[in-house]
Amino acid sequence: MNRTLHIESGNSGPKVLLLAGVHGDEYEPIVALMELAEELAGVIHRGSVLIDPLVNAGAYEAVSRFGADGLDLARVCAGSADGSPTEQAAYRVSERIKNADVVIDLHTGGMAFDIYPLAGYMLHPNASVLEQQRQLALSTGMPLLWGTDHRPDGRTLSVARDADIPAIYLEYGGGSGFRKHVAEHYKEAVKRILAQLNMLRSDGMNIPQWKYWLEDYRTDSGYLQSRMPAPVSGMFVPDVAVGDWALAGQRFGCIIDPYTRSKHELFVEEAGLVFLLQQRVSVQKGDALGGIMNVTLNEKISIDNGEGSNH
Ligand SMILES: [Zn+2]
Structure with a gap:
């Protein structure tokens, strides 16, 4: 079943791909993108927006970061057309990424973590792509900007990296329960990006100034699941x-x-x-x-x- 939503302006311009639901226990981005699909219809005046609000339905059904096959989609991109369900979902989203001009991937900390609002990007070896990613991150108005090691494979951003397509990811919130302010914040962040790309009128829109900005070139600097390991249960x-x-x-x-x-x-x-x-x-x-x-x-x-x- 094709759940993607396509908003076409009719004019030439960037093809922006918006992703949510790479992880099945991160709900605010899914809701934000579904609502955005309605709010953006008819108001995009340049380029097109392709929205995939539920990249890994198998993980959503499993109420988990992982699919029922035990795989994390953000570790198995570019996937496989005839692999396990998560590998097939990774393949489908990777093909979409390769056809996009800009990729925005929305996350939360899932059930396990609460995360400070941040816009993240890989420290891309191509200076032009890196600068475009910085500009995308800046335009979100997120208070923390975080550039990390570009080498990890398997991510949606790894696929974009290999194709020299500017891509960023957003993180905010997490834990049990739905946080409406996170979904609202994400909708605003995406609209700011589209305004910055001159695809959406920016009347009355302001971009909050970032508070913290770290570019960390150390190996695996973006890896979250290993920080401060519990010494005991x-x-x-x-x-x-x-x-x-x-x-x-x-x-x-x-x-x-x-x-x-x-x-x-x-x-x-x-x-x-x-x-x-x-x-x-x-x-x-x-x-x-x-x-x-x-x-x-x-x-x-x-x-x-x-x-x-x-x-
Ligand atoms: Zn995630």
Whole structure:
């Protein structure tokens, strides 16, 4: 079943691909794109917008980041036309990405994480593509801009990277329950991008200034699932919230074992923005508990890969 929605202006211009539902437990982007399909009809005056609001239906049906085949679509792109269900969905979306001029992929932290609102992009080796990605990220008005290692494969952004197509992803919120403000924020962010591309009238639209901007060239700098691994299993009781500024040495939270009543305290190693926080109370040893980003308010920071190479 083809669930994609196509908005054609009738005039030449960029083909923008909007994606949601790569992960099946990230609902606000799905709703935002379905609503946008209605709001944008008839008002796009240049180019076209192709909307795929449910990239991996199998993961949605499984109420999970993963499909019923156990695969994460964001690790198996460009997929396979005759593979497992997730591989086939990855193949379909990868073909759409290759036919687009601009790709925007919307996410949340899913059931597991709450995430500070951010626009992310790969630090593309092609300077022109990288600059277009920076401009797309800037135009979203998201408060955190995050450029990371361009080398990971399997992502939607990896497919775009290999085809030199500018692509960004957005992250915001997560946890249980629907957060309407996240869906509304995403609709505004997409409209700002389309206005910036001169596809949509920008009357009365303003772009909030970013607060934090990090370009981190280190290996796997964009990988979220490995941050602050839980040292023990138990109930995670955080002392911080997403968006807090954490100080070095401050308590981040603790893990309580209800059997032994032992309490394992966790402390912040390096000061920074709490941009990621585990939302499940019951955690297993090794689960990521959260992430602190070493950023500075209103200052763009670049971290090189430590290999002494130029970028
Ligand atoms: Zn996701």
